[in-house]
Amino acid sequence: MKKLLYVMAGFAILLLVFYTYLGGFTDPEVTIATSKPMYVAGQPFEGSVEDEALGNAFQRAAQLLEQNELQGTLGNIYYNNPDNSGDSIRAFIGIIIPDSTVKLPQGYTLRKVPGGRKVVHAEVNARVAMAPGKLYEAVFDYAKEQNLQLEEYYVEWFPADDEGVLEVPVKQ
Numbered sequence: 001m002k003k004l005l006y007v008m009a010g011f012a013i014l015l016l017v018f019y020t021y022l023g024g025f026t027d028p029e030v031t032i033a034t035s036k037p038m039y040v041a042g043q044p045f046e047g048s049v050e051d052e053a054l055g056n057a058f059q060r061a062a063q064l065l066e067q068n069e070l071q072g073t074l075g076n077i078y079y080n081n082p083d084n085s086g087d088s089i090r091a092f093i094g095i096i097i098p099d100s101t102v103k104l105p106q107g108y109t110l111r112k113v114p115g116g117r118k119v120v121h122a123e124v125n126a127r128v129a130m131a132p133g134k135l136y137e138a139v140f141d142y143a144k145e146q147n148l149q150l151e152e153y154y155v156e157w158f159p160a161d162d163e164g165v166l167e168v169p170v171k172q
Contacts, residue, residue: 035167
């Protein structure tokens with residue numbers, strides 16, 4: 001019986017260490033900011049969050065960065081909140097690039113994220129697997145506390161393996 005308790009305690013410690021490594025205990029910093037213009041090279045997606053094509057779009061973006069076909073940061077634009085619309089999502093999955101003159105890989109198009117808008121800006125030090133959930137929750141909580149109405153336009157990017165950023169425009 002004691003052996004089982006030691007094994008369970010060891011397993012619990014390993015889970016806590018892994019959760020800490022992912023950034024599970026870090027809280028996002030949320031502020032009001034003015035957005036900067038960005039260019040996103042990517043591919044549109046519309047469908048279920050369970051659709052294999054969505055995962056393929058994320059994998060392709062990561063592969064293009066890994067193979068140096070594009071220089072930039074993983075980044076996405078979401079045009080709806082799947083929590084409010086079943087499991088359907090409208091998105092543009094890709095890479096935030098430094099300027100619009102970059103030669104795009106086959107199947108990729110360019111979208112510009114406008115600058116100069118008032119946004120709720122959130123940053124967190126957490127792995128890519130953990131960051132989105134933390135960021136969205138923090139932004140929605142902040143908007144509720146500050147009595148802000150948000151647009152259905154979410155721009156997220158991941159400057160490093162352990163950092164995530166989300167900006168959501170405030171309705172004017």
